[in-house]
Amino acid sequence: MIASTQESRAPLIELRGVTKVYGTGQAAMQALAGIDLRIEEGDFVAIMGHSGSGKSTCLNILGCLDSPTSGSYRFRDVEVSQLTRDQRARLRRYYLGFVFQGYNLLKRTSAIENVELPLIYRHVPARQRRQAARHALASVGLQDWESHNPNELSGGQQQRVAIARAIVTGPSVLMADEPTGNLDTARSEEIMELLCSLNRDQGITVVMVTHESDMAAYAKRIVRFKDGRIESDEQNGRAH
Amino acid sequence: MFWNTLLLSLREIRRNVMRSFLTVLGIVIGVASVITMVTLGKGATQQVATSIASLGSNLLMVTPGRRMGPGSAGSAPAFKVEDGEAIAREIGSASLVAPVASRSMAAIYGNQNSSTTVTGSTSEFLTLRNMSLHSGRTFSDSEARAGASVAIIGQTVRETLFGSQDPLNSRIRLGALSFQVIGLIEPKGQNSMGMDQDDIVLLPLRAFQRRISGNQDVSMLQVQIREGESTEKAQRDIRLLMRDRRRLAPSEEDNFNVMDTKEISRMLTGTTTMLTGLLGAVAAVSLLVGGIGIMNIMLVSVTERTREVGTRLAIGALEREVLMQFLVEAVVLSSSGGMFGILLGLGASLALKNVVMVPFVFDPTIVMIAFLFSAAVGMVFGYFPALKAARLDPIEALRHE
Numbered sequence: 001m002i003a004s005t006q007e008s009r010a011p012l013i014e015l016r017g018v019t020k021v022y023g024t025g026q027a028a029m030q031a032l033a034g035i036d037l038r039i040e041e042g043d044f045v046a047i048m049g050h051s052g053s054g055k056s057t058c059l060n061i062l063g064c065l066d067s068p069t070s071g072s073y074r075f076r077d078v079e080v081s082q083l084t085r086d087q088r089a090r091l092r093r094y095y096l097g098f099v100f101q102g103y104n105l106l107k108r109t110s111a112i113e114n115v116e117l118p119l120i121y122r123h124v125p126a127r128q129r130r131q132a133a134r135h136a137l138a139s140v141g142l143q144d145w146e147s148h149n150p151n152e153l154s155g156g157q158q159q160r161v162a163i164a165r166a167i168v169t170g171p172s173v174l175m176a177d178e179p180t181g182n183l184d185t186a187r188s189e190e191i192m193e194l195l196c197s198l199n200r201d202q203g204i205t206v207v208m209v210t211h212e213s214d215m216a217a218y219a220k221r222i223v224r225f226k227d228g229r230i231e232s233d234e235q236n237g238r239a240h
Numbered sequence: 241m242f243w244n245t246l247l248l249s250l251r252e253i254r255r256n257v258m259r260s261f262l263t264v265l266g267i268v269i270g271v272a273s274v275i276t277m278v279t280l281g282k283g284a285t286q287q288v289a290t291s292i293a294s295l296g297s298n299l300l301m302v303t304p305g306r307r308m309g310p311g312s313a314g315s316a317p318a319f320k321v322e323d324g325e326a327i328a329r330e331i332g333s334a335s336l337v338a339p340v341a342s343r344s345m346a347a348i349y350g351n352q353n354s355s356t357t358v359t360g361s362t363s364e365f366l367t368l369r370n371m372s373l374h375s376g377r378t379f380s381d382s383e384a385r386a387g388a389s390v391a392i393i394g395q396t397v398r399e400t401l402f403g404s405q406d407p408l409n410s411r412i413r414l415g416a417l418s419f420q421v422i423g424l425i426e427p428k429g430q431n432s433m434g435m436d437q438d439d440i441v442l443l444p445l446r447a448f449q450r451r452i453s454g455n456q457d458v459s460m461l462q463v464q465i466r467e468g469e470s471t472e473k474a475q476r477d478i479r480l481l482m483r484d485r486r487r488l489a490p491s492e493e494d495n496f497n498v499m500d501t502k503e504i505s506r507m508l509t510g511t512t513t514m515l516t517g518l519l520g521a522v523a524a525v526s527l528l529v530g531g532i533g534i535m536n537i538m539l540v541s542v543t544e545r546t547r548e549v550g551t552r553l554a555i556g557a558l559e560r561e562v563l564m565q566f567l568v569e570a571v572v573l574s575s576s577g578g579m580f581g582i583l584l585g586l587g588a589s590l591a592l593k594n595v596v597m598v599p600f601v602f603d604p605t606i607v608m609i610a611f612l613f614s615a616a617v618g619m620v621f622g623y624f625p626a627l628k629a630a631r632l633d634p635i636e637a638l639r640h641e
Contacts, residue, residue: 065554065634086558093556100638104551108255118555120244165555 010077012172012205013039013062018071020057020228031057033228034071041172044199044206046216046236049225056177058225059209063096063175064088076172093121097166097204101178103158105150105165111137112146115165122169136168137161140194156187160194167198174198176208180215192218245561249569256541263537264577266530267617271578271610273523275585276592278606281516283589283598285509292505299368300475301504302327302461302482304496316495318457321445323485327461331477333469338364339458341448347397347441348413354400358414358441360448366392366425368462369437376408376423379444387446392423394438412441417451419443471500524613531574531617538570538625549629550637563630570622571615578614582607 020032032054039045039062049055060066061073064080065088073080075091083091092098097118105114115133124132137143140160150158159179166174176195180188196218199206208219216222217236224231253260302323304316324339342359359365363378376392383390391412398407411418419441428437449456465474475498482496499507542549552562586602593600 060635063554065638086560089553089556089558091556092554096556098551098554100551102547104547104554104638106255106548106551109251113251117552120248121552121556121561123244 010074011038012041012043012076013037013207014072014074015058015061015068016072016074018058018061018068018073020054020061020066021069030228032061032068035228035230037223037230037233039173039205039207042199042203042205044196044218044220045208046219046222047207047209047225048211048213048216048222049231050211053225054228055209055225057228059175059177059207062173062207063098064091093118094169095172097169097171097174099159099162099166099174099176099179101181103150103155103162103182105158105161107151108149110147110149111142111153111161111164114150114161115168118165118169132168133164136164139167139198140164154187155183156190159183159187159191163191163194163198167202167204170202171204173205173207176206178210179208180210180212185214188212188215245564245568246572248565249572252565252569253572259537259541260573263534264530264573264580266533267527267574267577267614268530268581268584270523270527270530271581271614272584272588273526274520274610275582275606276588277519277523278516279586279589279601279603280592280596280598281512281519282601282603282606283593284596285512285516286601287598288508288512289505292501292508298465298467298469298471300463300465300471300478300498300500302463302478302496302498303459317486318455318459319461319496320456321458323482324458324461326481326485327463327478330481331463331474333466333474333477334463335466336364336368336462336464338362338368338462339445340365340460340462341445341453341458343452345414345452347393347401349401349407349410352401354397354439356394356397356439356441358443358448358452360443360445360452362445365442365462368464371428371437372426374424374426375406376421378423384444384446387444387448387450389417389419389447389451390422390444391419392425392442393421394425394436394440394442395427396436396438397441398424414441414443414452419447475500527613527617530577531621534570534574534618535621535625538566538622539628542566542625542629545629546632546637546640549632550634550640553632553634554638559630562632563626566626566629567619567622570626571618574618574622575611575615578611581614582610585610 015035015037018032018035019030022029022031035058047055047058057066061068064075068081071081075095078091080088080091106117112130112133115136116129119129119132134143134146137146140163142157142160142164145153145157150161153161174195179195180191183191192215195206195208198204210216219236221234222236223233302319304318319339321339324337327334328337338361340359340361342357344355344357346353346355347358362384366372366378373392378392379390393407393412401407401412402410407421407424410421412421425438425440443452445458463474463478465471478498479494482498483494486495488495549562590600
């Protein structure tokens with residue numbers, strides 16, 4: 001199945017022999033020791049591993065926040081490892097959405113304005129921007145919370161605002177870094193259901209880092225990291 | 241692009257109204273003080289200029305000393321009455337000459353006393369100053385010659401000493417001597433230099449010299465030039481006459497000054513302009529301090545907002561967009577502080593104009609300069625913090641606690 005997809009078109013994401021070394025000389029620390037990873041359009045990948053396994057570094061590279069020390073990262077037909085800082089920023093702006101463990105919403109800024117933020121950087125006109133933000137908030141079930149500031153929202157609601165912010169631009173890939181790390185089980189499940197439905201209904205590819213296997217179980221595919229290498233990479237049996 | 245940056249910056253400022261206000265308080269105070277100083281200074285300058293212009297262009301003042309001005313009267317010999325007489329005699333174009341000597345002292349009537357300026361001169365003094373008598377009479381020739389103990393008083397002195405009583409023929413005391421009040425000057429109000437022209441006791445010059453100063457000195461000769469005659473020529477002639485009378489050798493410099501009103505005005509406005517500049521400079525320093533305040537707060541704010549910057553970068557903000565946002569924030573802050581300061585300064589000038597007795601002179605140039613300067617302060621002092629924010633590594637920034 002994988003082979004046939006490969007022939008029909010290039011994968012969305014392809015890492016080949018990616019290494020990442022922090023520091024130099026004696027202090028050098030190898031975070032990634034040669035990663036090969038392909039992610040197809042529409043996939044839902046959970047990246048698992050203990051802390052220090054390289055999973056976060058991998059997500060940073062996939063999210064174009066960081067460049068690999070060596071190896072190749074192709075996003076669609078673009079060789080990301082060759083891009084400048086600003087070019088990577090543009091790639092993030094137009095193709096990627098981010099969800100963080102700590103939500104990272106702007107304080108004292110209403111939910112709708114938080115969601116609008118990426119559209120401002122895309123220079124979307126005000127009226128369309130407001131409309132799209134409203135729509136995104138509605139799609140995460142927060143249509144009645146537009147004017148609330150983050151400190152007036154629960155953790156689960158804040159994370160849903162963050163997801164709305166990530167998807168308001170209609171990204172190709174949603175990068176989620178421990179999206180349920182700060183939430184209790186019930187809220188975590190809500191968030192995971194939300195990610196699943198975005199993946200299923202809107203065809204957004206999701207790459208999620210987590211260390212909880214309960215959460216990883218929602219994904220279609222689970223990639224386990226250990227000591228900077230991929231330990232296992234398997235399809236998840238869970239039916240969607 | 242610009243509007244988006246402005247929008248981002250404005251939202252950021254709105255998020256922290258109180259802090260933003262405190263940040264720009266320095267700029268507000270700096271600009272307000274510059275505007276107040278300069279506006280009042282301009283008012284004072286203009287006032288001096290008009291007050292001198294109102295003396296008329298046909299007035300010459302002859303004073304001893306090299307230069308008339310604060311602290312530089314010099315030690316040249318004073319004039320005598322004869323010098324004034326010589327001018328009246330020899331200078332054909334001089335229509336009136338008033339020798340003047342004055343001193344501040346207390347005038348006493350009953351248990352009231354008023355500290356005032358006692359001036360000794362001739363009745364021409366009133367004509368030269370455009371003053372007229374409200375009641376009573378001026379000195380007679382014989383009183384002038386004899387130095388009789390008579391006085392003409394101004395309205396302010398009358399009010400302090402006599403209240404609503406008629407002062408005429410009462411006797412007031414100056415030092416140990418008593419003078420009979422023979423005239424009351426029509427009130428003139430304050431001149432535009434802020435001096436009360438009605439605060440005066442006028443004596444015959446001879447009486448002043450004999451009984452008050454105890455010498456024959458005259459501190460100034462005021463000369464009115466006939467209408468239509470050249471003041472320059474009169475100035476030259478008086479200078480030659482005085483050099484001759486004071487027996488100055490050709491190599492010696494003048495030890496007196498013959499000034500027309502234009503020169504006096506130039507000199508006095510020069511002084512006020514210099515003072516205005518000085519005060520303005522002091523105020524400008526406070527603007528600079530305000531700018532440092534902005535930089536300080538911006539630096540703190542960048543550190544505090546590290547995660548936010550990380551989020552923006554992750555979302556796809558370019559380095560220069562973050563830079564612009566922080567820069568625009570600083571400039572919007574400082575220039576709105578400037579605007580606020582301008583309003584405050586103009587308001588303060590309006591409020592103070594009655595206290596310091598100078599007219600309100602709106603100067604659009606200084607308002608413009610103050611505004612642009614405050615914006616520039618934001619630009620300069622906001623640049624470094626903005627650069628710091630823009631250069632943040634998104635991963636590090638996102639991890640920042």
